Amino acid sequence: MHTAQLLQHISDLIGAKHVLTHAEARQRYEEDATHQYQSTALAVVRPASTAEVATVVKLAHAAKVPIVPVGGNTGLSGGTWAGSSGQQIMLSLERMNQIRAIKTDSRMIIAEAGVVLDTLHQAAAAHDLIFPLIFGARGSCMLGGNLSTNAGGSNVVRYGNTRELCLGLEVVLADGQIMNLMSELRKDNTGYALKDLFIGAEGTLGIITAAVMKLHPKPQAYATAMVSLPDVNSALHLLNHLQELSNNAVEAFEYMPHNYTRRLLERFPAMQAPFGEPVEVSVLLEIGATSARDATVNADGSITIMNTLEQALGEYLASGLVLDAVIAKNETQRRAMWEQREAAYEIAVMREPRLLADVSVPLDCVQSFLEQMQVHLPNIVPEAETVNVAHLGDGNVHYTVWLDPNGIRSAAQNKQLKDELITVVEATAQALGGSFSAEHGIGVYKKDSMARRKDPVALSVMRSIKQALDPLNLMNPGKVLPDA
Numbered sequence: 135m136h137t138a139q140l141l142q143h144i145s146d147l148i149g150a151k152h153v154l155t156h157a158e159a160r161q162r163y164e165e166d167a168t169h170q171y172q173s174t175a176l177a178v179v180r181p182a183s184t185a186e187v188a189t190v191v192k193l194a195h196a197a198k199v200p201i202v203p204v205g206g207n208t209g210l211s212g213g214t215w216a217g218s219s220g221q222q223i224m225l226s227l228e229r230m231n232q233i234r235a236i237k238t239d240s241r242m243i244i245a246e247a248g249v250v251l252d253t254l255h256q257a258a259a260a261h262d263l264i265f266p267l268i269f270g271a272r273g274s275c276m277l278g279g280n281l282s283t284n285a286g287g288s289n290v291v292r293y294g295n296t297r298e299l300c301l302g303l304e305v306v307l308a309d310g311q312i313m314n315l316m317s318e319l320r321k322d323n324t325g326y327a328l329k330d331l332f333i334g335a336e337g338t339l340g341i342i343t344a345a346v347m348k349l350h351p352k353p354q355a356y357a358t359a360m361v362s363l364p365d366v367n368s369a370l371h372l373l374n375h376l377q378e379l380s381n382n383a384v385e386a387f388e389y390m391p392h393n394y395t396r397r398l399l400e401r402f403p404a405m406q407a408p409f410g411e412p413v414e415v416s417v418l419l420e421i422g423a424t425s426a427r428d429a430t431v432n433a434d435g436s437i438t439i440m441n442t443l444e445q446a447l448g449e450y451l452a453s454g455l456v457l458d459a460v461i462a463k464n465e466t467q468r469r470a471m472w473e474q475r476e477a478a479y480e481i482a483v484m485r486e487p488r489l490l491a492d493v494s495v496p497l498d499c500v501q502s503f504l505e506q507m508q509v510h511l512p513n514i515v516p517e518a519e520t521v522n523v524a525h526l527g528d529g530n531v532h533y534t535v536w537l538d539p540n541g542i543r544s545a546a547q548n549k550q551l552k553d554e555l556i557t558v559v560e561a562t563a564q565a566l567g568g569s570f571s572a573e574h575g576i577g578v579y580k581k582d583s584m585a586r587r588k589d590p591v592a593l594s595v596m597r598s599i600k601q602a603l604d605p606l607n608l609m610n611p612g613k614v615l616p617d618a
């Protein structure tokens with residue numbers, strides 16, 4: 135089938151106004167959040183139902199035209215890149231934005247793939263519940279994208295990644311069949327874990343159209359603090375202590391070192407440094423009180439969970455494991471603390487050229503990773519500057535380097551140094567038992583790392599799965615798996 139015929143068929147099916155072929159109409163889908171991967175697509179198609187997605191995929195399959203699924207396009211690894219030859223269809227899920235049901239007694243929400251994360255938050259909040267996946271892109275990213283990247287964010291320490299929040303999935307396979315895995319069950323041992331295969335697959339095995347997601351009780355009070363510590367290992371000590379005191383209710387434990395805070399305050403002069411000046415190691419921590427006992431407002435107006443935190447921090451201050459601490463007294467102060475952490479991506483991309491590495495290591499190896507990189511980095515790029523942050527409670531370091539802050543090298547030299555540096559970052563993480571890719575997916579950005587670092591047998595199994603489910607290589611081709 136000629137591509138013009140294919141697009142005509144799709145237009146007949148979903149309406150011509152949902153098949154965008156003009157460059158101007160395609161533009162907002164073709165540029166991703168990183169501005170590094172500019173696509174030129176054959177068309178952007180916007181189906182509104184699972185049946186429409188299935189028929190579009192069937193038609194594309196018959197015409198052997200590749201499909202790139204697009205959610206909020208906030209991915210950081212080039213997963214929505216549709217090439218530059220105008221031969222791939224971008225399939226936007228944005229019109230599949232219905233919340234099909236909220237079941238409060240069984241604590242779940244059934245939603246379509248195009249529901250924006252913030253909308254899920256609001257829908258849960260209306261029932262005094264939470265959908266606990268939280269990060270800076272929540273106003274744009276969509277459930278299907280979250281599942282396809284197995285997104286993490288700030289609350290993984292308590293609630294797990296997107297995978298842990300998912301009970302069931304609906305997927306359109308490469309040939310257009312609809313696979314119904316919309317289980318609402320907490321236990322369902324019926325063969326291979328197919329749901330998990332599609333989570334984190336970045337659209338390379340099929341298109342997620344809907345999911346059953348878990349909801350959690352809404353914390354009735356938060357204890358939030360910025361803490362200055364002598365080093366990262368002291369922070370880990372504090373985390374474990376707070377987990378014991380709060381019955382594992384630490385929701386976030388976010389590391390911000392001196393250099394990050396310094397650049398943050400330069401960029402946003404109105405923000406207040408919590409300790410007057412940037413400190414070597416600071417952590418934004420938050421405990422969510424879901425039990426009435428912890429959320430109790432006492433006669434003096436204090437809240438039990440905040441008293442618990444204050445007392446623990448007092449003891450740590452006395453022992454020298456904490457150097458200083460500020461507890462948020464109200465929601466305004468809490469929000470101000472979070473704004474300092476959530477500006478991380480904006481700070482990271484302030485300068486080019488840059489390296490954005492997203493590694494994870496075992497929790498007790500974060501300090502070692504950072505110390506080793508402090509030795510390696512100046513040997514590779516003496517004048518480089520780091521603006522790291524970390525989801526410290528998950529051992530996930532966003533190791534960010536501004537490679538040439540003074541603009542002294544050519545683009546080719548910087549590219550060579552960046553390639554050299556990423557292999558050292560990966561090797562350092564791997565030697566500590568870590569991973570080169572924690573939460574942002576592989577896309578095209580980390581395909582070389584995948585070839586270098588992933589177990590070859592695991593890669594071969596992945597290729598077999600891809601071949602079995604998508605023998606024509608039409609589902610988001612060229613992503614995740616290294617080129618053969």
Ligand SMILES: Cc1cc2nc3c(=O)[nH]c(=O)nc-3n(C[C@H](O)[C@H](O)[C@H](O)COP(=O)(O)OP(=O)(O)OC[C@H]3O[C@@H](n4cnc5c(N)ncnc54)[C@H](O)[C@@H]3O)c2cc1C
Pocket residue numbers: 167202203204205206207208209210212213214227247268269270271274275276277278279280281282283284285286287288336337338340341342343479480573574577610613
């Ligand atoms: C400011 C900022 C902060 C961020 N913070 C975090 C963070 O803390 N933690 C984190 O994990 N990520 C973070 N991200 C990355 C990003 O927001 C997440 O990866 C998010 O889950 C992507 O969702 P999306 O809808 O934008 O997906 P997209 O970018 O549209 O797509 C991502 C990948 O999923 C595929 N895909 C999309 N929808 C579907 C579908 N329905 N079926 C099959 N495949 C599909 C795409 O083809 C692509 O490969 C951040 C990004 C920004 C810009």
